Amino acid sequence: MIRVLLVDDQALVRGALAALLGLERDIExxxxxxxxxxxxxxxxxxxxxxxxxxxxxxxxxxxxxxAALRGLDCRVIMLTTFGRPGYLARAMAAGAAGFVVKDTKPEHLAEAVRKVHAGLRVVDPDLAAVSLSSGISPLTARELEVMNAAADGGTVADIARRLHLSEGTVRNHLSSAMGKTGARTRAEAVRLATEKGWL
Structure with missing residues (x-):
């Protein structure tokens, strides 16, 4: 039997997944x-x-x-509504062996569990194609940190205090991130980076 742990913040989704996978003879x-x-x-x-x-x-x-589950003897499949290219790259970097969107067919999910258990990688084919065409995030680690802080809507001074940076440094990182995302405002840069799964 393949032993599976379900992790989702929606109890109804967890219950439905448990019921579907419970129908499989080799999955518990x-x-x-x-x-x-x-x-x-x-x-x-x-x-x-x-x-x-x-x-x-x-x-x-x-x-x-x-990433935290890497130390345990299990393999991870990311199962999400948000099929964003940046999420795929970040999931693989975190050690996930699979990435499946929630609108996949139940039989495909069970097959993904079997393949990952057997040591293979499984990635939603549509998402893989989009990821290849959009490339990896152009944002540096510091730009991502500043963008995450900016997502809360604070002022440059607020972000600088929170990250222990000068206001000028924060402005420079925000400006660079805006240029890399093609955004006109920092709010738009945050939105675009979020849509791509970089944040």
Whole structure:
């Protein structure tokens, strides 16, 4: 039996996935969690072979949880509504073995679990094509940090205080990020970077 842990912040989604996977003769759902932090604890407690992990959840994102699960003897499939190219690249960098969007057919999800359990990588083909055509994020780590801070809508002074940078440095990073995203405002830059999955 392939032991699976389901991690999604929506209980209805978790229940539906558990019911669908429970119909498979070779798959057993051994646990469920609703947050990224619960995912780590549940993985330690249940020792799953495969973790189906959502990306956007309260209390920490699934990408950070995927990186934390690397130390445990399990493989991760990101299962998300948000099929964004940047998310795919970040998920693979975090150690995920698969990336599947939630509107995939149930039989394809079960097959993805089997393939990942067997040591293969599984990526939604449409998302893979879009990722190849859009490339990797042009933003530096510092620009991403500043953009994440800017997403809250604070002033340049607020961002500078929070990140322990000068206001001039924050302005430079915001200006560079705006240029790289083709945005006219920092709010637009944040929106574009989020849509691409870079933030």
């Amino acid at each position: 759902v051994v646990g469920q969690a609703g947050t990224a932090s619960e995912a780590i604890d549940a993985a330690r407690a249940t020792r799953p072979d495969v973790v189906l992990l959502d990306i956007q959840m309260p209390g920490g994102d699934g990408l950070a949880a995927a």
